[in-house]
Amino acid sequence: MKRIVEFTVNGEPSEMTVDACCSLLDALRDDVGLTGTKKGCDVGDCGACTVIVDGQPVNACLMLAVEAEGRTVETIEGLQPGVDVLHPLQDAFMRHGASQCGFCTPGILMMAKKLLDDNPNPTDEDIRFGLSGNICRCTGYTKIFDAIKSAAREMEAARS
Amino acid sequence: MNVTTPIEQRDFKIVGKSVKREDVVEKVTGEAQYTGDIKLPGMLHGKIKRAAIAHARIKSIDVSKALAYPGVKAVLTHENVPRVLHYGSPHPRSASCTKDQYILDDKVRFWGEGVAAVAAISEEIADEALDLIEVEYEALPAVFEPEDAVLPDAPLIHDVGPGGNLVLDPVRVNRGDIEAGFAEADFVLEGTFSGGRPHPAYMEPNVCIADWDGTNKLTFWTSTQTSFMVRGILAEVLGLPLTKVRVLVDHMGGGFGAKQDCFQHEFLCALLAKETRRPVKMEFTRHETFIAGRARHPCRIWLKQGFKNDGTLVARDMKLVYDSGAYGSHGPGVTIVGTSAATSLYRCENVRLEGRCVYTNTPINGAFRGYGVVQSYYALDIQMDEAAERLGMDPAELKLKNVVRAGDIAPSGHPILGHGLEICLQHGLDVLDWKSLRNRDRTPDPKRPHMRKGWGIGCEMHGSSAYPGIKEQGNATVKMNEDGTVTLLTGAAGLGTGAHTALAQIVAEELGVRFEDVGVIHGDTDVVPWDIGAFASHTTYLVGTAAKMAAGKVRTAVLERAAMKLQVAVEEIDLSEGRIFVIAEPGRFMTVAEAMGPSRGIPAANIVGNGTYQPTKSYSFAVHFTEVDVDTETGLVEVKRVVPVHDVGRVIHPIAAQGQIEGGIQQGIGHTLTEDYVIDKKTGRSLNAGLVDYKMPLSMDMPDIETIILEAAPDPGGPWGAKGVGEDPIIAIGPSIANAIHDAIGVRFHHYPITPEDILKALREKGA
Numbered sequence: 024m025k026r027i028v029e030f031t032v033n034g035e036p037s038e039m040t041v042d043a044c045c046s047l048l049d050a051l052r053d054d055v056g057l058t059g060t061k062k063g064c065d066v067g068d069c070g071a072c073t074v075i076v077d078g079q080p081v082n083a084c085l086m087l088a089v090e091a092e093g094r095t096v097e098t099i100e101g102l103q104p105g106v107d108v109l110h111p112l113q114d115a116f117m118r119h120g121a122s123q124c125g126f127c128t129p130g131i132l133m134m135a136k137k138l139l140d141d142n143p144n145p146t147d148e149d150i151r152f153g154l155s156g157n158i159c160r161c162t163g164y165t166k167i168f169d170a171i172k173s174a175a176r177e178m179e180a181a182r183s
Numbered sequence: 184m185n186v187t188t189p190i191e192q193r194d195f196k197i198v199g200k201s202v203k204r205e206d207v208v209e210k211v212t213g214e215a216q217y218t219g220d221i222k223l224p225g226m227l228h229g230k231i232k233r234a235a236i237a238h239a240r241i242k243s244i245d246v247s248k249a250l251a252y253p254g255v256k257a258v259l260t261h262e263n264v265p266r267v268l269h270y271g272s273p274h275p276r277s278a279s280c281t282k283d284q285y286i287l288d289d290k291v292r293f294w295g296e297g298v299a300a301v302a303a304i305s306e307e308i309a310d311e312a313l314d315l316i317e318v319e320y321e322a323l324p325a326v327f328e329p330e331d332a333v334l335p336d337a338p339l340i341h342d343v344g345p346g347g348n349l350v351l352d353p354v355r356v357n358r359g360d361i362e363a364g365f366a367e368a369d370f371v372l373e374g375t376f377s378g379g380r381p382h383p384a385y386m387e388p389n390v391c392i393a394d395w396d397g398t399n400k401l402t403f404w405t406s407t408q409t410s411f412m413v414r415g416i417l418a419e420v421l422g423l424p425l426t427k428v429r430v431l432v433d434h435m436g437g438g439f440g441a442k443q444d445c446f447q448h449e450f451l452c453a454l455l456a457k458e459t460r461r462p463v464k465m466e467f468t469r470h471e472t473f474i475a476g477r478a479r480h481p482c483r484i485w486l487k488q489g490f491k492n493d494g495t496l497v498a499r500d501m502k503l504v505y506d507s508g509a510y511g512s513h514g515p516g517v518t519i520v521g522t523s524a525a526t527s528l529y530r531c532e533n534v535r536l537e538g539r540c541v542y543t544n545t546p547i548n549g550a551f552r553g554y555g556v557v558q559s560y561y562a563l564d565i566q567m568d569e570a571a572e573r574l575g576m577d578p579a580e581l582k583l584k585n586v587v588r589a590g591d592i593a594p595s596g597h598p599i600l601g602h603g604l605e606i607c608l609q610h611g612l613d614v615l616d617w618k619s620l621r622n623r624d625r626t627p628d629p630k631r632p633h634m635r636k637g638w639g640i641g642c643e644m645h646g647s648s649a650y651p652g653i654k655e656q657g658n659a660t661v662k663m664n665e666d667g668t669v670t671l672l673t674g675a676a677g678l679g680t681g682a683h684t685a686l687a688q689i690v691a692e693e694l695g696v697r698f699e700d701v702g703v704i705h706g707d708t709d710v711v712p713w714d715i716g717a718f719a720s721h722t723t724y725l726v727g728t729a730a731k732m733a734a735g736k737v738r739t740a741v742l743e744r745a746a747m748k749l750q751v752a753v754e755e756i757d758l759s760e761g762r763i764f765v766i767a768e769p770g771r772f773m774t775v776a777e778a779m780g781p782s783r784g785i786p787a788a789n790i791v792g793n794g795t796y797q798p799t800k801s802y803s804f805a806v807h808f809t810e811v812d813v814d815t816e817t818g819l820v821e822v823k824r825v826v827p828v829h830d831v832g833r834v835i836h837p838i839a840a841q842g843q844i845e846g847g848i849q850q851g852i853g854h855t856l857t858e859d860y861v862i863d864k865k866t867g868r869s870l871n872a873g874l875v876d877y878k879m880p881l882s883m884d885m886p887d888i889e890t891i892i893l894e895a896a897p898d899p900g901g902p903w904g905a906k907g908v909g910e911d912p913i914i915a916i917g918p919s920i921a922n923a924i925h926d927a928i929g930v931r932f933h934h935y936p937i938t939p940e941d942i943l944k945a946l947r948e949k950g951a
Contacts, residue, residue: 068873
């Protein structure tokens with residue numbers, strides 16, 4: 024049976040019509056048309072589908088779409104603060120070569136955003152731990168660590 | 184190395200700079216379109232019924248219930264698909280493939296092989312329909328290990344090929360006089376080595392979409408490294424001219440070599456779409472990415488080498504057996520490349536090599552970064568460390584004495600250019616102050632005496648291009664637009680390495696225009712020039728040179744046009760930073776846009792340049808220095824620090840090159856310590872086909888990596904001396920870890936992965 028789910032996605036009130044068994048990931052990709060969130064495993068192992076729901080990072084493949092009722096979902100498509108303006112993390116990922124094939128990038132960016140929102144000055148260990156649920160198979164993570172540290176510094180400078 | 188002209192030097196404006204990648208804004212905003220993101224009107228979903236038996240004949244297959252299931256639009260079995268014996272790897276012009284596959288057969292050769300396919304209106308319905316297909320099997324005896332498969336009474340897996348479950352006739356390489364070499368030796372080392380079955384585990388599961396139009400033309404989106412090869416094999420098997428198959432691939436989520444194969448699901452997707460006259464998408468689950476993807480060939484190696492007391496290598500005798508799994512795929516190529524690689528790395532004049540590749544009833548092994556060489560150099564490099572130990576020498580000293588140098592014959596049969604390997608090794612020894620490292624304390628923390636520290640060195644070399652297995656050809660087309668911007672058309676795939684950015688940099692540099700003014704068109708076989716595919720670490724070297732040639736032709740044509748407009752001889756002008764100026768009076772100039780645009784009596788220009796390049800091969804070199812901590816209580820090995828020193832010739836994009844090295848190290852650490860796709864030896868079932876049970880190094884596991892890139896031995900065959908870098912790191916890291924473990928705890932391991940259980944067992948045996 025189909026259900027209508029009302030929720031907020033990237034700041035916009037939205038609705039989707041989904042089967043009760045449909046994951047938030049499939050609903051976002053197929054019904055809402057937000058394909059930036061990727062499906063790398065569909066069983067919660069890889070983190071490519073990381074989105075932020077009511078401020079908490081979530082593997083969208085492990086959450087039912089109907090559970091999003093009344094909640095606020097942030098995806099990679101909402102990370103840019105404005106048209107033609109990139110989030111400092113996006114800019115840092117580009118400069119540092121933190122994205123190769125790019126398939127893990129949306130999930131890692133959302134996890135990194137959450138990390139910096141909670142902890143604006145993370146240590147190296149904080150970053151490593153924060154990304155422990157996100158698989159990247161291209162970069163060896165080194166450039167991703169560099170990019171997150173760099174973005175943290177820039178965001179700190181912008182605040183002061 | 185087939186070009187003997189000296190390497191052109193210039194004051195580089197774009198090459199050598201880490202410009203913003205042309206594909207990266209889309210990737211950080213989520214706009215980048217991957218094949219799985221595409222949704223066509225009326226699209227159906229395809230799923231494959233997979234055999235739950237490793238070796239069997241299909242006695243009967245009943246699809247009536249599946250066909251009757253609401254929402255199911257088509258079911259295919261071996262009874263209603265074309266029966267065309269086709270290649271397992273899509274390189275039909277090369278020696279590196281074998282014809283042993285049907286789209287669907289009445290025989291099953293491994294657990295998980297597809298036996299039927301369904302198209303339905305949703306993935307769920309397609310999945311449910313699979314359970315309604317009834318297959319009756321006649322079980323056949325199965326073999327899961329190469330040594331069992333070559334026994335005289337072993338069940339035959341294929342009717343084709345040389346027989347005895349061999350994929351190809353044994354590959355033999357002989358140089359010098361092996362008997363005379365051993366006769367000269369003061370001592371001989373002999374050992375057996377083995378490697379597991381690491382999986383590429385790219386983040387994007389295999390996916391394709393097929394759509395036929397009213398003219399019987401197939402449009403085919405697929406995540407592939409080799410779009411023209413897919414076009415060719417689809418056309419051949421489906422009996423279509425190449426004009427009727429269009430292959431499209433925009434962004435792809437990694438491949439690491441394994442997405443250059445002929446996958447069964449690609450044929451089935453095309454046929455389901457043809458049958459239903461609707462677009463069909465087929466997307467692997469992560470589980471299918473393991474069982475129906477391609478892994479590295481497990482191998483067994485026997486290696487015997489003779490040494491003189493001064494450390495000179497006088498004889499090398501080596502036998503390699505690669506496990507191909509149920510089909511040939513890249514087995515022939517891997518066997519040829521991996522075996523012949525052992526002629527080199529460390530100098531030896533008397534060499535006898537024999538490589539075999541054997542069918543087993545296990546999932547298919549294919550191309551994967553390092554292509555057979557990971558296995559053979561693991562053995563060579565570890566035995567070199569053992570020889571040093573026997574001689575009481577520093578392994579660095581012994582390796583430095585024996586590494587190949589300029590003029591030595593490479594595996595390709597050509598003399599090596601430059602002293603890349605020696606320079607990398609010496610540079611690392613100097614930077615790390617290796618001698619003092621050797622003498623330091625192995626238990627630096629007296630409070631934790633169970634923690635042992637070790638350092639190891641791993642050396643490697645790897646060719647850019649698949650020559651001589653494949654005589655390669657790189658192509659590029661460059662168009663100068665009337666506003667002075669440039670369009671590069673290339674068939675080279677964008678796996679995620681940044682290859683398109685490097686190609687655009689080369690074109691901008693050669694043309695004297697800004698990097699931002701070069702647009703890259705790729706991934707459409709109806710539009711771009713023919714391409715062999717992105718593999719063999721060759722895109723920058725091969726297609727980069729073709730792009731430079733094409734850009735050079737455009738530059739000449741633009742200068743000729745400007746000379747006409749400026750009314751000077753073409754020799755009197757030059758082009759730099761988008762301006763064409765008279766050399767003697769730099770104030771007299773016109774922009775490229777002005778030269779290209781129309782003026783009175785002269786229409787706008789149409790300037791197109793093509794570049795075609797057919798190289799042999801260059802070799803890149805690397806030495807990895809690796810520090811490990813070994814916990815002798817738990818057996819856990821932690822890689823703490825890696826200093827990879829690479830010679831890649833001219834560096835086009837430093838950050839992208841570093842990214843290749845660091846990512847290769849990540850995969851190589853996994854191969855060496857934790858990653859092994861395990862097949863049950865009784866049934867042939869996959870035991871860990873998922874990302875939790877298949878253990879890859881993640882963010883918490885990565886060491887500090889201090890990448891050093893030297894432009895030690897540029898090769899005139901590549902653009903301004905550039906060579907490949909993609910595969911080198913994954914080859915060097917493995918033996919460096921194994922050697923470091925020995926340095927830490929005094930135990931030699933000849934296999935990978937080296938697990939905590941292996942460490943504890945070895946320590947127990949050593950203590951006993």
